[in-house]
Amino acid sequence: MTILLIRHTPSNAVPDASPLPARVAGHRLACRDCNSLPALVRCLQRAQRSRPALVLIATAAVDAPQWxxxxxxxxxxxxxxxxxxxxxxxxDDDALDEHLHPQHAPAARVVCSSGRQDAxxxxxxxxAHRLQTVEG
Structure with missing residues (x-):
């Protein structure tokens, strides 16, 4: 199974080039970068087809008209x-849940002002903890 990391980075920002592990808790880590909300929607739609074990979404600030x-x-x-x-x-202002109020809230929300790498x-x-717990 795969863990999918989606990094939303606006086109006017520096892309995240942080090194990532190849595997987490025995699962392959796949990374997708997107530079707009429509691109984020497409990444999420692709995740519906690829059926990852878990999805991690790094959000960026978006203005009200885009929301x-x-x-x-x-x-x-x-x-x-x-x-x-x-x-x-x-x-908190950049969180998807704050703007969208989806039917299912995230399994966790990590708000980290020290930077995306820490988050x-x-x-x-x-x-890793969630997947190890599920797999027992």
Whole structure:
């Protein structure tokens, strides 16, 4: 099985080039980068087909008009995920749950103002613990 990490980084920001482990708790780690909310929707829709064991989503700040335009499609894509997801944000205002109020909340929300690398490390540790617990 695979853990899918989706990193939402706006096109005007520096892409995340942090090194990532190849495997977490025996699961392959796949990473997808997206630079807009429509691209994030497409990544989530692809996850419906690839059926990962867990999805990690690193969000970025988005302005109100984008939430208004793409929010419903993003909410639908989140609700249609075949696996639980862990959300990473630099503050509560950037969190998907705050804007979309999906039917199913994230399995965990990691808000880490010290940076995306710290949030990613913590989220991967949570993912490893959850998957090890499920697999017993």
């Amino acid at each position: 208004a335009r793409y929010g419903q499609a993003l909410r639908t894509a989140l609700e249609d995920l075949p696996a639980p997801y862990i959300e990473m944000a630099s503050n 990613c490390r913590l989220s991967l540790a949570i993912a």
